[in-house]
Amino acid sequence: MDALIQQFFNLDIMSRALPLVLQGLQQTVLLCLIVIPLGLIGGLIFALASLSGSRTVRWGMIVAIDFFRAVPPLVLLIFVYSGLPFAGIRLSPLTAVAVAFFLNTSSYYGEIYRAGIESVGRGQWDAARSTGLSAFATLTHVVLPQAVRNVLPDLVSNTVEVVKLTSIASVVALPELLYSADMARSVTFNASPIVLAAAIYLCMLWPVVRLISRLERRMAS
Amino acid sequence: MNAFLETFFKPNLIAQYLPSILKGVVTTIEIALAVVITGLALGLALAVIRAFQVKPLNALIVVFVDMFRALPPLVIVLIVYFGLPNVGVSIPSFAVLWLVLSLVLAAFAEEIFWAGILSVPKGQWEAARSTGFGFLATLTNIVLPQAVRLTVPPITNRTVAITKNTALGTVIGVPEILNQATTAQSFSGNATPLMMGALAYIILFIPVVALGRFLETRFAWRRN
Numbered sequence: 359m360d361a362l363i364q365q366f367f368n369l370d371i372m373s374r375a376l377p378l379v380l381q382g383l384q385q386t387v388l389l390c391l392i393v394i395p396l397g398l399i400g401g402l403i404f405a406l407a408s409l410s411g412s413r414t415v416r417w418g419m420i421v422a423i424d425f426f427r428a429v430p431p432l433v434l435l436i437f438v439y440s441g442l443p444f445a446g447i448r449l450s451p452l453t454a455v456a457v458a459f460f461l462n463t464s465s466y467y468g469e470i471y472r473a474g475i476e477s478v479g480r481g482q483w484d485a486a487r488s489t490g491l492s493a494f495a496t497l498t499h500v501v502l503p504q505a506v507r508n509v510l511p512d513l514v515s516n517t518v519e520v521v522k523l524t525s526i527a528s529v530v531a532l533p534e535l536l537y538s539a540d541m542a543r544s545v546t547f548n549a550s551p552i553v554l555a556a557a558i559y560l561c562m563l564w565p566v567v568r569l570i571s572r573l574e575r576r577m578a579s
Numbered sequence: 580m581n582a583f584l585e586t587f588f589k590p591n592l593i594a595q596y597l598p599s600i601l602k603g604v605v606t607t608i609e610i611a612l613a614v615v616i617t618g619l620a621l622g623l624a625l626a627v628i629r630a631f632q633v634k635p636l637n638a639l640i641v642v643f644v645d646m647f648r649a650l651p652p653l654v655i656v657l658i659v660y661f662g663l664p665n666v667g668v669s670i671p672s673f674a675v676l677w678l679v680l681s682l683v684l685a686a687f688a689e690e691i692f693w694a695g696i697l698s699v700p701k702g703q704w705e706a707a708r709s710t711g712f713g714f715l716a717t718l719t720n721i722v723l724p725q726a727v728r729l730t731v732p733p734i735t736n737r738t739v740a741i742t743k744n745t746a747l748g749t750v751i752g753v754p755e756i757l758n759q760a761t762t763a764q765s766f767s768g769n770a771t772p773l774m775m776g777a778l779a780y781i782i783l784f785i786p787v788v789a790l791g792r793f794l795e796t797r798f799a800w801r802r803n
Contacts, residue, residue, distance in 0.1 A: 361665075365665045428780060429784070430744065430757070430780060432746045433746050436761060441764075525651035543657070543661060547665070549665070559651060560650065564646075571645075574694065575697075
């Protein structure tokens with residue numbers, strides 16, 4: 359029991375690792391501020407393209423979305439970061455993460471938006487258009503607000519997945535939360551710094567996970 | 580075009596590294612299947628236990644589920660992989676990956692199965708109980724068959740997303756596809772093995788992703 363506490367909850371080591379881990383947290387927050395908006399906007403574009411009137415665009419987009427949902431994000435990231443340099447495209451860790459995340463998260467967000475837009479009745483479109491609203495105004499003022507409300511739990515839950523996913527940026531040496539904690543782990547030969555990082559992830563995401571459960575239950579009833 | 584082929588699809592490298600990539604494919608499939616079986620079974624078991632409404636037990640289940648839904652899988656993998664040997668428990672890296680991903684899948688599956696159980700109208704319970712079915716018989720014969728049907732699309736999508744995480748095993752040296760591909764890449768100094776690894780994942784997972792899409796339209800999870 360004592361060994362367990364020494365190895366996983368060593369407060370002394372945690373307090374020494376704290377400054378480094380907090381620096382990592384800063385990077386993680388920054389990373390989230392980049393990749394979440396990018397995914398939300400990219401997802402909307404993907405969704406609109408997958409609902410396009412042109413059959414070619416629609417099917418092309420569905421194939422692309424399934425393609426990026428089939429490749430594990432870590433594989434995509436390593437491909438972008440250490441595969442593309444062979445073709446002369448050398449990206450910094452941050453850019454590589456942004457590119458890989460854009461492709462992966464936009465596909466997931468795209469599917470959610472699409473389900474949301476499809477859940478809004480066709481009559482809403484027709485009614486809005488017949489009152490003289492342009493197609494764009496119909497989309498932004500009539501369809502999207504209802505669509506987003508219908509799939510809100512899924513959007514929030516996917517955002518939690520994206521925040522969790524930023525931890526794989528540690529593999530390409532981007533000094534985010536997990537990377538910093540793992541640095542401290544390798545110096546101290548003790549898992550406590552990673553437990554500290556886990557605690558920080560929990561503080562950030564547990565309330566959101568609770569919120570999702572509540573939202574889902576409310577939607578179900 | 581030629582330079583592109585030389586960089587990403589060099590024929591002699593494809594021939595040279597195909598065996599090791601295929602070995603990775605086998606490892607990935609083995610771990611993925613093990614994770615799906617244990618994860619879904621544990622998730623269903625937890626949802627059934629939760630249906631008995633024993634307060635302290637339910638609180639424990641909710642804490643377990645929330646924690647494994649809120650923590651990045653890679654964080655848990657590293658804690659288990661680097662922490663346990665120092666307290667005298669040494670388990671091989673593939674077992675660490677299997678254990679962690681099973682627990683993560685169980686957490687998500689419990690939540691989905693539980694939502695499914697809740698979605699079965701109360702009248703079904705009451706009708707079954709009043710015809711003389713016991714609690715357990717009602718649950719297993721009346722409620723679960725209806726609940727599980729509803730949960731097929733979300734469970735499929737979640738299971739695919741979590742089995743894709745087998746790629747995280749590369750960080751702790753599990754010889755799965757990504758690990759084989761990056762090793763081969765560093766030996767060959769060419770991106771061909773990485774492209775082969777990516778293609779292997781696409782061949783493995785496109786059918787299940789497409790299946791998930793089909794199931795979603797087939798038994799659409801109606802919210803209202």
